[in-house]
Each structure stands twice: as C-alpha cells, then as structure tokens.
Amino acid sequence: MVARILVGLMALFFLAMGLQFWFALDAGAAQFQIEAANALGRASIRADFGAFFLSFSLFCGYAAWKQCGGAAAAAAVLFGLALAGRLVTILLEGAAPGAVPPMVIEAVSVAILLWARASWKNA
Numbered sequence: 001m002v003a004r005i006l007v008g009l010m011a012l013f014f015l016a017m018g019l020q021f022w023f024a025l026d027a028g029a030a031q032f033q034i035e036a037a038n039a040l041g042r043a044s045i046r047a048d049f050g051a052f053f054l055s056f057s058l059f060c061g062y063a064a065w066k067q068c069g070g071a072a073a074a075a076a077v078l079f080g081l082a083l084a085g086r087l088v089t090i091l092l093e094g095a096a097p098g099a100v101p102p103m104v105i106e107a108v109s110v111a112i113l114l115w116a117r118a119s120w121k122n123a
Contacts, residue, residue, distance in 0.1 A: 003116035004064050007072060010109060011060035018053030022046055033098075052078065060113070069117035076113035079106045 020028040029035055029045055036042040056078050063071035083106040086099065 003112070003119050004067060006112050007060050007075075007116050008064035010075075010112065011057045011064055014053045014060065015057040018050050018057055021050035021053065052082075063113070063116065067116075067120040069120045072113045072117040072120070076110045076117070079109045079113070082106050083110065 017028065025036075025042055025046060028049065032049070034045065036045055056075050059071045059075035059078070062068055063075060083103060086103050086106070089096075090099065
C-alpha cells in the first residue's frame with residue numbers, strides 16, 4: 001500500500017510539472033535555468049520537457065492504479081536515463097551549482113519505482 005501511495009504522489013507531482021511546462025512555460029523553465037531564444041525554442045521546451053514529465057506521470061499513475069510493475073519499470077527507465085545524462089554532464093563539464101538536488105530526486109524516484117515493481121505481483 002505504501003508503494004502505491006508513493007508512486008501515486010509521484011504521478012501527481014510530475015503531472016503538475018509537465019503541465020507547468022505547457023501552460024506556465026516561463027516558471028517551469030526558470031526552475032531548470034533554461035530559456036528559449038524564440039518561439040521554436042519555446043515549442044521545443046514545451047514538447048520535450050512537458051512530454052518527459054507527463055510521460056513519467058502517466059507511467060507512475062498507471063503503475064499506482066493497477067499496481068503494474070511494467071509501468072513502474074518504464075518510469076524508472078525514464079528517470080534513470082535522466083540521471084545518467086546528469087552524470088555524463090558532470091564527467092564532461094564538472095558539477096554545476098545546484099546539480100545535486102535534481103540527481104537526488106531522480107535517484108530516489110528510481111529507487112521507489114524499483115521497490116514498488118518488486119513488491120507488486122504482476123511485475
């Protein structure tokens with residue numbers, strides 16, 4: 001039950017983040033210290049960041065609703081790849097100020113999702 005609640009809360013949190021990139025782009029982009037040079041850049045931020053967080057939210061929501069280990073694994077892969085991208089950046093460019101908190105969120109999210117997957121029977 002705890003796994004279901006945690007994954008469900010993740011779904012809601014990342015739904016809000018994804019919608020923020022669609023409907024309050026400037027606020028969402030500011031949190032990630034990114035900005036667009038023009039309308040095409042704004043569309044790209046909406047598409048890429050919005051799609052990432054909304055996909056994560058959908059996988060988490062489905063996983064929590066159905067206690068589906070496959071959906072939890074899919075969400076874990078998304079955040080695992082995001083974490084890997086941050087690690088590549090640190091290796092190639094060094095750690096930027098503020099780099100650690102998002103990595104902690106991603107690592108904890110992956111851990112919760114893999115734990116949930118392992119605890120659900122239809123994993």
